[in-house]
Amino acid sequence: MSTNFDRRRINGPEDSFSPVLVDDDEDETKWRPGKPRQSRQPQDIRPIFLQPGLISQANGSAYIETERTKIACAVYGPRQSKNVGYIERGRLNVQVKFAPFSCHKRRAPIRDAEDRSIAVLIHQSLVSSVRLELFPKSTIDVFLTIIENDGIDSCVATGTVAASTALADAGIEMLGLVTSCAATLMGEEIWLDPNHDEATAGASTLVLACMPALNVVTSVWQNGTISPKQGLECMKACQERCETIHSIVAQSLVSNFTPE
Amino acid sequence: MSATVSLSKSEKSYIRTALGELSPIRADGRSLLDYRSIALETGVASLANGSARVNIGKTAGEESGSGTEVIAAVKLEVEGVLEGEGVDGGRLMCTVSCSPAAYPHLSSAALDDLSYDMTIILNQCLSHPSLHPKNLVIIPKRRSWLLTLDVIVLSDSGNVYDALFLAARSALCDTKVPKTRSVQYQPKSNALGEQDVEMSAEAPASIFSTKEVKSTADFELADYWDEGEPLDINQEWPVCVTLNLLSAKSLPTYFLDATSQEEAAIPLRLLLLFSFSPSGTRLQSMRLMGDGEIQLESMTQLLESGENHARKLFQALKNKLQEEDFRRNQKALARFDLR
Numbered sequence: 026m027s028t029n030f031d032r033r034r035i036n037g038p039e040d041s042f043s044p045v046l047v048d049d050d051e052d053e054t055k056w057r058p059g060k061p062r063q064s065r066q067p068q069d070i071r072p073i074f075l076q077p078g079l080i081s082q083a084n085g086s087a088y089i090e091t092e093r094t095k096i097a098c099a100v101y102g103p104r105q106s107k108n109v110g111y112i113e114r115g116r117l118n119v120q121v122k123f124a125p126f127s128c129h130k131r132r133a134p135i136r137d138a139e140d141r142s143i144a145v146l147i148h149q150s151l152v153s154s155v156r157l158e159l160f161p162k163s164t165i166d167v168f169l170t171i172i173e174n175d176g177i178d179s180c181v182a183t184g185t186v187a188a189s190t191a192l193a194d195a196g197i198e199m200l201g202l203v204t205s206c207a208a209t210l211m212g213e214e215i216w217l218d219p220n221h222d223e224a225t226a227g228a229s230t231l232v233l234a235c236m237p238a239l240n241v242v243t244s245v246w247q248n249g250t251i252s253p254k255q256g257l258e259c260m261k262a263c264q265e266r267c268e269t270i271h272s273i274v275a276q277s278l279v280s281n282f283t284p285e
Numbered sequence: 286m287s288a289t290v291s292l293s294k295s296e297k298s299y300i301r302t303a304l305g306e307l308s309p310i311r312a313d314g315r316s317l318l319d320y321r322s323i324a325l326e327t328g329v330a331s332l333a334n335g336s337a338r339v340n341i342g343k344t345a346g347e348e349s350g351s352g353t354e355v356i357a358a359v360k361l362e363v364e365g366v367l368e369g370e371g372v373d374g375g376r377l378m379c380t381v382s383c384s385p386a387a388y389p390h391l392s393s394a395a396l397d398d399l400s401y402d403m404t405i406i407l408n409q410c411l412s413h414p415s416l417h418p419k420n421l422v423i424i425p426k427r428r429s430w431l432l433t434l435d436v437i438v439l440s441d442s443g444n445v446y447d448a449l450f451l452a453a454r455s456a457l458c459d460t461k462v463p464k465t466r467s468v469q470y471q472p473k474s475n476a477l478g479e480q481d482v483e484m485s486a487e488a489p490a491s492i493f494s495t496k497e498v499k500s501t502a503d504f505e506l507a508d509y510w511d512e513g514e515p516l517d518i519n520q521e522w523p524v525c526v527t528l529n530l531l532s533a534k535s536l537p538t539y540f541l542d543a544t545s546q547e548e549a550a551i552p553l554r555l556l557l558l559f560s561f562s563p564s565g566t567r568l569q570s571m572r573l574m575g576d577g578e579i580q581l582e583s584m585t586q587l588l589e590s591g592e593n594h595a596r597k598l599f600q601a602l603k604n605k606l607q608e609e610d611f612r613r614n615q616k617a618l619a620r621f622d623l624r
Contacts, residue, residue, distance in 0.1 A: 040367055141398065142405040153578045228415060231571075241578035247571035250415035250520065250560070253588050256568045264581055 058226035062216060070206065070218035070266055075186070075277040077194040085195025089187040093175035093220065098187040100195040103163035115160030119148040119167045121184065127174045143181055144169075150185040150205055150234035150244040156198045165197060176221035178207040178230045181246070185234050190274050194281070201236035203243060204270040206263040208233075210251050215262050231256065233263035237271040291390070292549045300550035304531055304540060311547070317540035318594070321352065321444075325451065325602070327459045327609045333358035334513075335460030339452040341444055341542065354439040357452035359460045363423065364431040375421025375429040379407040381449065383438045407436065407449060410523065410558055410570040411457075418516040423465050423504050430462065432516075443544040446556055450525035451602060457522050458606055461513035465504045523560040523569040524602060526595045528587055530555060530579060537583040541594060553577030555587060559595035566592060 030036070056063045065071070071091040080086035083099035090096075103115055121144040123132040132138050147169070155165065167188050171180055185205035192199060209219040209227030216223055224230050229249030235242045242264070247256060292300075303310040309317050321342035330336035336359065342352035364371035381403035383396055391399065410416075411434065421430040434456060436449055528539040530553045543551065552575040560567045568588070573579070579587075 042367060141401055142409075145402060145405075149574065152576050229568075235581070236578070239578075240580065242573070242581050242584070243578050245555075245571055245573045245584075247568065248409050249413050250567045250569055253566060253568050253592060256571065257585055257588065260581060260584060 056222060058222075062211075062223075067211075067214050067216045068262060068266070070269070071220075073183075073186075073270065073273050075190060075273060077190050077278055077281045083191075083195070085191045085193070085197070087187045087190035087194060089183050089190070091179070091183055091218070093173055094179045094183050095172040096180065096184050096187050097170045097172060098184070098191040099168045100165065100188070100191040100197070101168070102165040102195075103160040103197065104166075106162055106164045111162060113158075113161050115155075115157040115162075116164045117148060117152050117155055117157060117167065118164050119144045119151070119169070119188070121147065121169045121171065121180075123171045123174065127171050143177065143184065146181045146232070146244065146246055147184050147188055149246075150181075150203055151188055151192070153243050154189065154199045154201055154203045154236055155192060156200065159198055165192070167191065174221075176207075176219065176224045178209070178224050178232050179218065179220060181205070181232050182207040182218070182234075185244075186270060186274060190278065193274075193278055201238040202271060202274050203234055203236055204267040204274060205232060205234035205244070206266045206270060207231065208259045208263050210249070210255060210259065213255075215255070215259050217262060217266050229256075229259075231259045231263065233260050233267065235264055235267050237264075237268045290545045290549050292546060296546070297550040300547055301531075304547070304551070305538075309540070311540075312544070315542075317538075320542045320598075323451070325455060325605050325609070327455055327606065328613050329356060330358045333456075334361045334462070335359040335456045335458070337452050337455030337459060339448050339455065341448050341451075342442055342544070351442065352440070353442050353445055353448045355436060355445070355448040355452045356439060357434060357436040357449075357456035359456050360433050360435070361460075361462060362431045362433065364429055366427055366429055371429055371431065373422070373426050373429065374417070375432065377412040377417065377421075377432045377434070379411050379434045379436070379453070380404050381407055381436045381438065383441075387438050387441045403436075403438075403445070403449065406446070406556070406570075406572065407434075407453060410450075411453060413569070416518055416520060416522065416560075416569070418462075418518050420462050420514060420517040424467055428504060432460075441545065443546075443548050444527060444542045446527050447525050447542065447598075450523065450558065451598075454522040454524060454602065455606060455609075457516060459609075460516050462516060463513040464507040466507045468503045468505050470502055520560045520562045520564075520567060520569075521599075523558040523567075524595050524599045525556060525558050526591050526598060528555040528557065528591055529553075530577065530587075537579070537587050539587065539590075553579070555579075555591070557588070557591040557595065559592055559599070561596060561599050566596075 074090040077087045079088045080099045083101055085100040086098060088097045106116060121140050122138045123140060125132050125134050169184050169188060174180055182205040185203055189203040193202060206217060207219060208215050208217050208231045209224050210229040211227045219227060229251035231247040233242060234244040324340040324343055327337045329338045336357060338356045340352045340354045344351050366373050381400055383400045385396060388396055421432060423429055434453060436452060438445060529543045529551050531538040531551060554574045556572040556574060558570040560569050
């Protein structure tokens with residue numbers, strides 16, 4: 026309601042609306058909250074493509090793809106830590122970067138590309154598996170690039186698998202391979218390995234990382250509302266599925282191995 | 286997560302051995318499951334919509350300067366839904382800032398990282414849709430409240446996450462959302478476009494009728510006095526219990542409320558956030574932090590005992606908040622009458 030209202034002009038409306046760009050109203054085949062899961066059972070995970078050693082200049086690397094989550098991981102080191110004094114245990118440095126085109130909204134390079142919260146979670150999953158006591162004064166750098174993002178939970182889980190594979194590919198001594206699986210609570214059902222839509226529609230999400238060879242859990246991260254009993258069920262389901270993923274990782278490492 | 290103090294190997298092993306004994310010994314004489322004394326005060330920031338100050342471990346007789354001290358304050362801002370970043374239904378944003386005075390030996394970059402990590406933990410838990418307050422709407426599809434919860438860590442002597450969530454819960458429970466009324470301007474039918482408009486205030490527009498929504502143009506504060514309604518959520522705001530894991534093999538042993546020295550000596554922690562409402566106990570967040578591993582079988586027992594500790598903490602906090610409410614409202618009024 027401006028005070029100098031000029032009636033001789035064509036006055037536009039007071040508010041303007043930005044156009045709605047996503048047209049998913051028409052698509053009948055699209056999954057919507059409340060519908061049963063499409064193309065797989067609740068306890069199924071998406072098919073995994075895992076290829077170690079794709080980045081030739083790195084000491085170890087891995088590329089992982091589970092439908093629309095695509096992550097490349099490179100491991101450099103162990104190499105000398107710079108600008109620090111003597112440290113008795115090696116340092117595991119995890120960095121996660123998003124490609125600018127990886128999300129719905131553009132992630133501006135430099136300013137908005139790095140996500141520390143994912144890096145912290147992946148670090149948590151990996152740190153107890155690597156024998157850092159063998160590398161005094163050194164750093165192991167793990168660089169992850171998220172090429173396509175289909176949910177943060179899925180990024181954390183698949184990123185952990187890729188990083189552990191890359192560490193093994195680099196020949197770094199570990200206590201065991203770390204695998205990770207996400208789950209979401211959809212109504213009363215537990216859906217494993219959710220994509221972005223499923224994870225946002227679910228009441229709670231949980232990501233579990235474990236070393237199946239040693240039967241120990243290295244990281245649990247749960248968010249949202251869930252009863253303690255269901256939480257335990259989620260963790261059990263995830264751990265079971267981690268064993269499957271473990272054999273996939275082991276197989277991909279064996280088939281990539283060329284005796285010198 | 287970096288440890289907040291640096292200890293030598295022998296100091297760490299000294300603390301660890303004492304805690305691992307058959308009859309565990311802690312430096313301050315507590316048993317494994319004892320908390321230090323917790324002090325809480327609400328309404329500490331008069332310009333905020335809700336605030337609280339929490340101190341864990343202040344020794345009696347000392348004025349200040351010991352224990353973990355945290356201040357949380359809630360500010361509400363009006364946000365446009367159509368323009369800017371606002372979303373219909375309002376938003377909740379949490380920020381934690383760590384004072385350099387609390388972590389004097391950390392570099393500023395490390396301090397930023399620490400603040401960011403705490404922010405993420407607080408934000409992921411509290412701004413989850415399952416805890417979203419329903420009364421952050423001012424005018425549906427137009428205006429909403431942006432709730433910002435800012436927490437400042439003034440000093441840290443261990444167990445900062447429990448303190449963070451205690452302060453956050455108290456501040457959120459203390460928050461009053463100002464009452465608003467939708468206002469509409471109606472031009473007189475015979476003088477279209479003229480200056481003289483008639484103002485009519487109406488009850489908040491119903492969500493079901495789109496016609497009403499469109500006609501509401503603005504809002505006004507309904508009350509002259511600074512009062513409002515508490516935040517309306519389906520559940521209760523959660524409380525945090527940190528289980529510091531001594532050994533997590535077949536028989537899990539843990540202790541509560543670690544001092545910073547104990548935190549440095551025992552790297553593995555399990556953060557559990559529970560919310561207790563009449564409809565049942567809900568786990569709102571769970572996170573394993575630090576270098577170490579646990580067995581899944583021991584999680585059952587850890588969750589169970591964590592729930593028990595959280596329930597006690599929750600009940601104690603609820604009583605304290607009621608007491609604070611009484612102190613600030615009834616007692617203050619009575620004192621006002623005496624004058």
